[in-house]
Amino acid sequence: MDLHVIAEAVRARTSLPFTDRDAERILAAILTSEDIWRIIDLSDVPVMALCQALREMGKAGWLEFAGERIRLTPEGRGLIQGAGIAPALELRCPRCGGRGVELGPVAPIAEKFREIAKSRPEAIQDYDQGYVTEESTLYRIAFLWARGDLAGKELLVLGDDDLVSLAAALTGAPKRVVMLDIDERLVGFVREVARGEGLQVEALQHDLREPLPAGLLSAFDTFFCDPTESLRGFLAFAGRGISALKGPGGAGYMGLTRREASLSKWRAIQRELLERGAVLTDLRDDFHDYVNWPYIETMRSWEHLPVKRVPGRDEPWYRSALIRIELVEAPKVANERLEGDIFTDPEAATT
Amino acid sequence: MDLHVIAEAVRARTSLPFTDRDAERILAAILTSEDIWRIIDLSDVPVMALCQALREMGKAGWLEFAGERIRLTPEGRGLIQGAGIAPALELRCPRCGGRGVELGPVAPIAEKFREIAKSRPEAIQDYDQGYVTEESTLYRIAFLWARGDLAGKELLVLGDDDLVSLAAALTGAPKRVVMLDIDERLVGFVREVARGEGLQVEALQHDLREPLPAGLLSAFDTFFCDPTESLRGFLAFAGRGISALKGPGGAGYMGLTRREASLSKWRAIQRELLERGAVLTDLRDDFHDYVNWPYIETMRSWEHLPVKRVPGRDEPWYRSALIRIELVEAPKVANERLEGDIFTDPEAATT
Secondary structure, eight states, rough: OHHHHHHHHHHHHHOOOOOOHHHHHHHHHHHHOOOOHHHHHHHHHHHHHHHHHHHHOOOOTSSEEEEEEEEEEEEHOOOHHTTTTTOOOOOOOOTTSSSSSSOGGGHHHHHHHHHTTTTTOOOGGTTTTTOOOOOHHHHHHHHHHHHSSSSTOOOEESSSOOOOHHHHHTOOOOOOOEEEOOOOOHHHHHHHHHOOOOOOOOEEEEOTOOOOGGGGGOSSSSSEEEOSSHHHHHHHHHHHHHHHSSSSSSSSEEOSSSSSHHHHHHHHHHHHHTTEEEEEEEEEEEEEOOOOOOOOSSSSSSSGSSSSOOTTOOOOOOOOOOOOEEEESOOOOOOOOOOOSSSSSSTTTOO | OOOOOHHHHHHHHHOOOOOHHHHHHHHHHHHHHHHHHHHHHHHOOOOHHOOOOOOOOHTTTSEEETTTEEEEEEHHHHHHHHHHHHOOOBOOOOOTTOOOOGGGHHHHHHHHHHHHHHTOOOOGGGGOOBBBBBHHHHHHHHHHTTSOOOTEEEEEEEOOOEEEEEEEHHTTTEEEEEEESSSSHHHHHHHHHHHTTTOOOOEEEOOOOOOOOOOTTTTTTTEEEOOSHHHHHHHHHHHHHHHHHHHTTOHHHHHHSSSSSSHHHHHHHHHHHHHTTEEEEEEEEEEBBBOOOTTTGSSSTTTGSSSSSOOOOTOOOOEEEEEEEEEOOOOOOOOOOOSSSSSTTEEEEEE
C-alpha cells in the first residue's frame, strides 16, 4: 500500500484529478495538525478529493478519526517515514500576512472601511457568496495601487460581496468605480453607503450570465472579480472582465482557490486566459482569507468530511490566490449569454 | 503628441513589443524618481525599449537629460496631468522584502551561507552571469521549503551562480542536491565548499545546450534555474529542468525578469510551460534582487542609456520574479541538443 494506490483509488471513486503529490501533501499536513480545517488549509488539496483521500487512508489503516481529530496510526507513521514525507510548514510573513505588500496610503481608510463593513449583508448560499476578511480587501486595494491599476484609473468590480468598490472609492484615488452584482441587497448597500459617505460608486444590479451592457464594454483600465470556482463560471466571469477592458495594457484581478479547484483546473483556466490575449504578471497564493459563512453545515462538502466541527467565524481555512493579468493583445472574448448552472462542477465544495 | 505616438515610434524604431501602458509606466516612474536605475526598476519596462522611449520623450520635449538626472519639462508635466498619470508607488513589505515568506528554519544557516558566499567566483559576461543577493537565495530556499519542495526531496539546480545548491544543502533538509554549471570555476567552488563543510552536493560541469545526461532524466522532485532571458534560452533551460522531474507533482522554480523580457515574451514563456504539462502555482514579482555585476559598462544596453551612472554594487535595479510550476501531466519535452547562440535576442540588455 503506498501513495500511488491511494491516488488511484481517489481518482477511480470520484473522477476528480488527484496526484500522488496530493496524497503526500495531505499526509504532510496531518503531520502538522490533527484538525480537519487546518489539514484542508495546509494541504492545498481540493476539499472533495481530500475527503475521499482521508477515507481511503482510513481504510488503509493509516489514519483514525477520533471525535473531531484526525490521527496517524503507527502504520501511517511508518508509511510517512518510509516515504520521507516532511511536516507541512507555513512560513507566512507575519507583518503582511504573506501578501508581500504594505497598506501604505490605504491604511488611513482602514478604520472607516471596517466600520462600514459591520453592516454588510450576510453571505447567502443562493449566489455562492462568501466574502474575504476586511483585511484581505484592504490589501487588494494596496496591491492594485502598487501595480498602477488604481490611481487615476477606471475600475470595474464584477460581483462585489467583498466590497472592493467601496474600499477603492474611499481612497479617492480612482477616476471611476463601477460595481455589478446580481444581489439586490449588495447593490442597495453599496448605493446607500456611497450616498451617505459622498463616494462616487456606480452600483448596478446585473446577472453576469447576461452579456455586459454595451456601455461597459472596452471602457475600463482595471477589473476585479472573485468568481465562482467552476471552470465554466470562472472563465465566464473573467471573460466579462476582459471584455470590459479598453485594450492592451488593461489589467484584471481574480481570486482563485485551491479548495475547489485542482491544479488541473488552474491549468485549464491559465491556458484560456493566455489564449484570450492576457499574460499572468502576478500569482500570490493565500492572499485572501475568507470569513466563514453561516451556511457551512449545508455546503456540499460537509457530509463528506470524515470528522465534523463547525469552524469559528474568524478561523480562516478557505483561502484564495490573487491573480493579476494584463492584456498584451486585443482581447478575444465573445459577449454572449450563458445558459444554465454556472456554479457547480465536480470539484464544487461550498455551493 | 500623446502616449500612443511615443509607443508607435518605439515599436517602429526597435521592433520591440511596447504598449501605451509601458509609456505610462515610464512617466509614472519619472514622477517618483529622476534616477535612471530607479526609473528602470520602478517602471518594469524592458531596458532596451525603455531607452528608446526615453529618447522619444526627450525629442517630444517632455524630458530633459541633465547630467545624471532625468527631469520632466513643463510640457511633460502638462502631458502627465492631462493623462491623469499617478506617481509609481512601491508598497513592498519591509519585513520580508515583498516576498511574503519568513526565513524560518533557513535563518540558522544564513550567517554561514553569507560567509561562504564571500569567496564566490565573480560574475563574468561570457555566460551571462549575474547573481542574486545572498538574501534572495536564502528566501528562495525558505520558499521551496514552505511549498514542500525541499525537505526529503531530490533537488536539481541548473546553472548555479546563485549558490542555491550550497544553501539548500546547508539546511540538511533535502535528500539529494545536484548542481550543473558550464563554468568550471563555479563547479570547483561548490565542490570545494561541499568538501570543506561536509555537505552532500554533486557538482557537475555541463553545458545546458547539450542533452541532460541520461542518469538525470526523470530523477528529481524539484528543479531550480534562473535562465538566460532570451525566449529560446529560457525555454531551453526550463525544458531541461522539466525533463529532469520524476513526473506529475514535480515542481520547478525559475527566475524571470521584466528588465529583458516584455510581457509579450512572458506570455510566450507561460504558454509553452503550460503546453509542456505544467501549471503556474506561484508568480512573485521582484522576489530576486541582483548584485550589480562588474561588467555593467560593457553590457549591451549601456550605450543606449540617455544618462549614464555606474550603480553601486548593492544598489539593486535588476530584479526578477520567482515562478513556481508543478507538473499535472507527464512532461512533453525533447532532450535534444541546441545549436548556436541561446543568450541573445532583441530584448537582451545585459549580455
